[in-house]
Each structure stands twice: as C-alpha cells, then as structure tokens.
Amino acid sequence: MHSQEKGGEELSRELSKGKPLLKLLRSIIEGPDEAWEKRRQLVKYCRSRRLEESSMWSKLALYKQGGPAEVLFTMEQGGLFADKQPRLRQRIVELIGRLPQQTVEDFKALLDFRRYFLERLEYISELLVYFFLEREKGLWRESEDSSVYTNYFNHKLFREFNAINEVIADSAGVQKLRDGYESWLLDQALDEEAPL
Numbered sequence: 753m754h755s756q757e758k759g760g761e762e763l764s765r766e767l768s769k770g771k772p773l774l775k776l777l778r779s780i781i782e783g784p785d786e787a788w789e790k791r792r793q794l795v796k797y798c799r800s801r802r803l804e805e806s807s808m809w810s811k812l813a814l815y816k817q818g819g820p821a822e823v824l825f826t827m828e829q830g831g832l833f834a835d836k837q838p839r840l841r842q843r844i845v846e847l848i849g850r851l852p853q854q855t856v857e858d859f860k861a862l863l864d865f866r867r868y869f870l871e872r873l874e875y876i877s878e879l880l881v882y883f884f885l886e887r888e889k890g891l892w893r894e895s896e897d898s899s900v901y902t903n904y905f906n907h908k909l910f911r912e913f914n915a916i917n918e919v920i921a922d923s924a925g926v927q928k929l930r931d932g933y934e935s936w937l938l939d940q941a942l943d944e945e946a947p948l
Contacts, residue, residue: 770824777815777823809881861927868933876908
C-alpha cells in the first residue's frame with residue numbers, strides 16, 4: 753500500500769510540473785493570440801528551461817494529436833550522439849590550449865565555417881518543416897505522396913554541398929573555405945527561398 757501512495761505522490765508531482773507546459777501548449781494551439789505573441793511565449797518558456805525551440809514543435813504536435821496525456825506520458829528522446837558529445841567537447845577544450853599560435857586564425861575560421869554551416873542546415877530543415885505545414889494545413893492531405901518533401905530536402909542539401917565543393921575546388925585553406933561559403937550564403941539570403 754505504501755508503494756502505491758508513493759507512486760501516486762510522484763505522479764502528482766510530475767503532473768504539477770507539467771501544468772505550465774500544458775497551459776502553454778493549449779494557449780498556442782487553441783488561443784486567440786497573434787502568431788508573433790504565441791512564438792514570444794514559446795521562446796520565453798524555452799529560455800527559462802533551456803530547451804530548443806524546435807523541441808517544442810514536437811510537443812505542440814503531440815498535444816494536437818493526442819491531447820495533454822500524450823504530452824505528459826511521452827518520454828523525451830535523447831540525441832543519438834548525446835553520450836559521446838560531452839567527452840568530445842571536453843577533449844576539444846583541452847586541445848585548444850595546445851594549439852600552436854600560427855594556427856589560431858585557421859581554427860577561428862574553421863569555427864566560423866562550422867557556425868555558418870550549422871545555422872544554414874537548421875534554416876534549411878526549418879524551411880522543410882514550413883513547406884510541409886504550409887502545404888498540409890488544409891482539411892485533407894494534398895497528396896498521399898510525401899516524396900515532394902524528401903525531394904525538396906535532397907535538392908537543398910545537394911545545392912549546399914555542391915557550393916561547398918566548388919569553394920574548396922577553387923581554393924584550398926580553411927579561411928578561404930569560410931570566406932567563400934559566407935559569400936555564397938549572403939547570395940542565398942538575398943534570394944527568397946520561401947514566401948513568408
């Protein structure tokens with residue numbers, strides 16, 4: 753009997769912790785606020801709990817699909833490399849201290865390239881999510897064939913890697929890779945990739 757009471761208390765604590773999340777999700781899905789206000793609330797919640805904004809999109813979808821219970825009782829999934837990253841990052845911090853002075857500029861250029869590349873991949877994946885939501889927002893599916901989304905993503909990634917390949921072919925060196933890729937990204941930013 754004691755273990756049932758303890759389990760009930762634990763469940764009660766978990767439910768009370770989940771109330772702010774459920775309130776936010778309900779407000780975003782069902783509330784009358786403007787889109788910018790809903791996003792502001794979402795970002796505020798994410799910052800206060802150190803969450804990625806995109807992780808909340810999954811919770812919104814779960815809430816839309818199955819309601820509050822689906823959100824509360826679905827386990828958080830860890831990243832595929834979450835167990836390896838801390839050790840790798842520890843090693844990176846250690847090795848930065850051993851970096852010869854003459855390679856610091858190249859290292860900084862490599863970090864810039866990495867940042868640009870990750871931001872771009874995140875942007876492309878968000879375009880894919882936007883494209884899906886924009887096309888499927890009606891009451892019925894536009895098409896049972898979802899390959900339009902995978903083809904779109906494949907095309908975007910192909911262009912990305914092709915641009916990087918061209919920059920590398922034109923000039924070797926990390927700094928030139930960063931500069932060439934940054935220039936290509938600026939050209940892409942001038943093109944409208946999705947009508948918002």
